[in-house]
Amino acid sequence: MRTETPxxxxxxxxxxxxATLLKESSIAIVHSNDIYPTNADATLPFKQSNDLFYLTGVAQEETILLLFPDAHDPSDREILFVRETNPTIAIWEGAKLTKAQATERTGIENVQWTSAFxxxxxxxxxxxxxIYLPTNEHPRADSKVETLNDRFIKECKSQFSLHQYQRLAPLLHKLRAQKSAEEIHFIEKACRITEAGFRRILPRVKNGVGEWExxxxxxxEFIRSGSKGFAYHPIIAGxxxxxxxxxxxxDQPLKDGDLLLMDVAAEYAGWNSDMTRTIPVSGKFTPRQREVYEAVLRVMRFANSILRPGIQLADYQKAIHFRMEKELISLKLFTAEEAAAQPDSKPLVKKYFMHGTSHHLGLDVHDVSPPNEPVAVGMVFTIEPGIYIPEENIGIRLENNYVIGETENLDLMGSIPIEPDDIERLMKA
Structure with a gap:
């Protein structure tokens, strides 16, 4: 098998x-994603709704999950509806899940065809x-395209207007934020595949090689290792x-003397990794590049030391900004006096480090979580500080993935080379 099956x-x-989070006398309904068209008769590759995948493991279109924990008939407490196959579908697309296969995949005994929904x-x-229904409540979502779940909300409210409607998203965000050992296993597997890709490219980077190469x-490397591909569209920037x-x-050729920033990672079995490394095209950092690189690495390690259970992410980001400010002063990008005089509304650090330091990671690369939820054991985060100095042609970002632990964090990318000396040594191989 190409990929392990959860x-x-x-x-x-x-x-x-x-089910334990639903109110009494409640039903929850989650639809699969649509297949989205492109042009003519073409479509985008199907990507399942991660809420549905989280609850069933089914990556097939036209799938519906119905949960009714208080149902009088026990067989109605979990019902899965899947697309019925036929000889034509089997020939053109490949056979879909049988009812028995769907039960084996999900653990749901009552499986019916979607036509019975x-x-x-x-x-x-x-x-x-x-009635609990899912919506996309990710704070960075830009939901201009109506989904199958969106359309069903309209349909359901029209047909059953006097029921009480509840938001499923907050409940799923709470559950999805903390990962089980099995989920962490798949994220770690994605990290190992990402590592294989990184080690593969190190001796191949040199003057004239294209970013696309x-x-x-x-x-x-990702596909030969069992991944379905990139966890997100890769950034290969020289x-x-x-x-x-x-x-x-x-789409640009690499040049000696430049840096190469790679924000690229693999998925595995539906879960994602997220790595960034910055390396010298020539195989050796210039003194200034190394100085900036080591500053970013120090901030990364500081971030890991404070991203611990109980901290609020807003307080964490403030602490990172304060530490980064010291590094930027040491790099002579501004003075301590300028920093002391800066307005709170426009801190100087944001000129050179303008993005967040961490985000949740899981089925989504920017995984869901409850707003204002403190960091907790079992959560998985990225740590990805960066310093960007356009006038010097220097942009350096480093990123690893961490499981929050009771006594210390587990760095899932701890074996991926990151020390500048190790990078230079491996690029000579």
């Missing part, structure tokens, strides 16, 4: 945990008081492009 027990546990809905909704080396935070063209 156990059905994982998804059963996720559903059981969600509305009849079940009409029968079960009158037995409930509350480095991208190709990564995807080659020279001045290292100062463009979301540079994704990846």
């Amino acid at each position: 156990t059905s027990a994982l998804f059963s546990t996720h559903r059981e945990n969600l 509305h009849a079940a809905l009409d029968r079960l909704i009158p037995q409930t008081e509350n 480095i991208e190709a080396e990564f995807i080659h 020279g001045g492009n290292t100062c463009v935070l979301h540079y994704t063209a990846n």
